[in-house]
Every structure is written in C-alpha cells, then in structure tokens.
Amino acid sequence: MANQGYSDKVLRRGVDYKSMFHPQVYLDDYYGPGVPQSAVIKDFLHSLFNTGNINGDRLLDLGSGPVVSNHISAAKWFNELIFSDYAPGNRDALRKWKNNDVDAFDWDPAFKYVAALEGDVTKWEEDRENFRRKMSAIYDCDVHNDNPLHPVTCQPFDCVTSFFCLEETCADEEEFCRVIRNVTSLLREGGVLILLNAVGQSTFKCGDVYFSSLSVEKNDVIKALEKVGLKDISWHSFQAPPMAGLSDSAQCYVVVAKK
C-alpha cells in the first residue's frame, strides 16, 4: 500500500487543495461532455441505488468537490442531500449550481443521462429541480478531524458517501484507517457507507498539477472497514475507460458497508 512512481513530480495534497485544485479545470477534465469515465460511474451508481436497498432521510457526501452528478441516482431515495468539501472554491461551485447562477457548471447532460437510465428522459428537469431542493446544506469538512464536519454537529446520517476523496487525503495505512473511523462516526447504527475510488492509484492530475493518492487494493480497504466494525461489506470493481494521462489507475471500486 505504498505510493510509487512519479518520483520526478511534486505531488500535492492537504492544504494545496485550497489553492491548487481548480474546480472548473477538474470539472472539464473529469465531468465534461463525452468523458467516458463519468458515464461508467453513473451507470454503476444507478444500478446500485436502483436495488432500492439504500434509502433513508439524510445522505451526507464528504469531499464532494464541485460535483453533483454522482448523486443523481441516490437523490430519489433520500429527502436531504448534504454536500461538503475542504476547499472553499469547490463549495462555491456547488452553491452556484444550487442557486442556478449563470456561470455554474452545466449538469443538464448528466440529469438527462440518468433520466434515460431511469427509463423516462423527459423527467430530467423535474429530477434536476428536486435535486436542487433536496440539497439542504454545503459544509466545510476535513476528514482528518474526529468530527469531519467540525464545528458543525449533526444527528447521525442514514448514508455517508465519499467518492475519489479519502485516499487522496492520506499518506499511509494508519491515516487511512483513522479517516475511515472519522467518516464512520457520522453514520447512524445500521446506516450505510459507500466509498468509490480508483484501485492502486498513486496520483491524479488536475490541469498541470499532480495530486497524490494512497494506492490501495481490495484487501487494504476491506481491512480498514472491518477494523472500525463495519459489516455486510460488499466490494465491486469495474474497469474505467482510459483517462488520457489524468490518473495512473484504470480500475475503480465501490465498496458498500453497514454500521
């Protein structure tokens, strides 16, 4: 589980996200029109949520970045969607979209795509407005705090998600386990944790900037979840289409576990 490769690059992490992670660049590279990876992820999350087994009142996403599309399929199963991120620029991008600002990122194609998966593409605008209504808060967060939402304290959530975030904040296995513990503390008993990330990724790019990631395999993730007492752990992995030099991994995982 060691970071490797890219020894000639400066790999950014931690506080660098506040100044060197540019939301618009990230969105264009990873979520722009025709990026195949984002379609594969939407397909997978659609099939996961459409089992109907993951539902409740409040869902919290940690390290949301400027991204809403990964939660479109989840939205109909929860009354409130709470987003959070460490970098103010990302929280601003989320707020702009919620407020329908003219220069907000255009998520309409993502809503159309998911509405088509749901079997009725004409519903996409209704889905988009329902989503905006359910987006009840956008918090500052740091998954390295015992309470990642500090200073905000919340009732435990029915579901906590974190996509392409936790490994990106950790340098070693010990930190990864601690972060999993912090994140799990926000779940109610019986609540569901959903993590999505790349397998074996040690770096990803946002524009010209390389960010570090803790390279994890299936056993590392499952061990960390078991260590904090999570149960009913299910692991899914799928091949992600090549990302044209943006990441050194072409495999994604989704892990689902119950507290």
Ligand SMILES: C[S@@+](CC[C@H](N)C(=O)[O-])C[C@H]1O[C@@H](n2cnc3c(N)ncnc32)[C@H](O)[C@@H]1O
């Ligand atoms: C690769 S982006 C993922 C964004 C989004 N979740 C997605 O699926 O595309 C990693 C995100 O983690 C956030 N982040 C970095 N350090 C963090 C920390 N200590 N606590 C919470 N989020 C953090 C960054 O600001 C960034 O938005």
